[in-house]
Amino acid sequence: xxxxxxxxxxxxxxxxxxxxxxxxxxxxxxxxxxxxxxxxxxxxxxxxxxxxxxxxxxxxxxxxxxxxxxxxxxxxxxxxxxxxxxxxxxxxxxxxxxxxxxxxxxxxxxxxxxxxxxxxxxxxxxxxxxxxxxxxxxxxxxxxxxxxxxxxxxxxxxxx
Numbered sequence: 001x002x003x004x005x006x007x008x009x010x011x012x013x014x015x016x017x018x019x020x021x022x023x024x025x026x027x028x029x030x031x032x033x034x035x036x037x038x039x040x041x042x043x044x045x046x047x048x049x050x051x052x053x054x055x056x057x058x059x060x061x062x063x064x065x066x067x068x069x070x071x072x073x074x075x076x077x078x079x080x081x082x083x084x085x086x087x088x089x090x091x092x093x094x095x096x097x098x099x100x101x102x103x104x105x106x107x108x109x110x111x112x113x114x115x116x117x118x119x120x121x122x123x124x125x126x127x128x129x130x131x132x133x134x135x136x137x138x139x140x141x142x143x144x145x146x147x148x149x150x151x152x153x154x155x156x157x158x159x160x
Contacts, residue, residue: 077129
């Protein structure tokens with residue numbers, strides 16, 4: 001973002017994060033600005049790529065699938081080359097580039113542990129550039145503070 005957000009922008013983000021279906025009028029009433037002002041501010045936040053997506057969360061267990069994280073250590077090839085391969089896997093929802101012991105972290109959905117094992121053994125590890133894979137099967141998501149990032153922003157950017 002080219003300029004700092006003010007407290008009203010942060011309040012809009014907090015309300016949208018809690019429920020992205022909240023009307024602009026409701027948001028405006030709750031923070032003391034007009035619906036038109038909320039609309040302009042949201043458009044600017046979208047233009048500045050602060051808001052990049054509106055989505056819903058689905059409980060994978062309700063779909064009878066398991067969610068896993070695959071932590072990949074890459075050697076002998078560029079990470080971009082591996083990503084080009086991974087995007088072809090129908091099980092991969094998202095890929096994160098990472099610093100640390102792993103170069104890539106993949107969010108993966110499979111029907112069961114056997115399918116996960118098969119994907120890793122028969123496809124993923126066939127790539128000579130993937131040195132090793134660590135797997136974490138996610139059982140339950142516990143949201144501690146959905147606005148931790150916004151709180152840090154407010155702390156680091158106190159308003160006048």
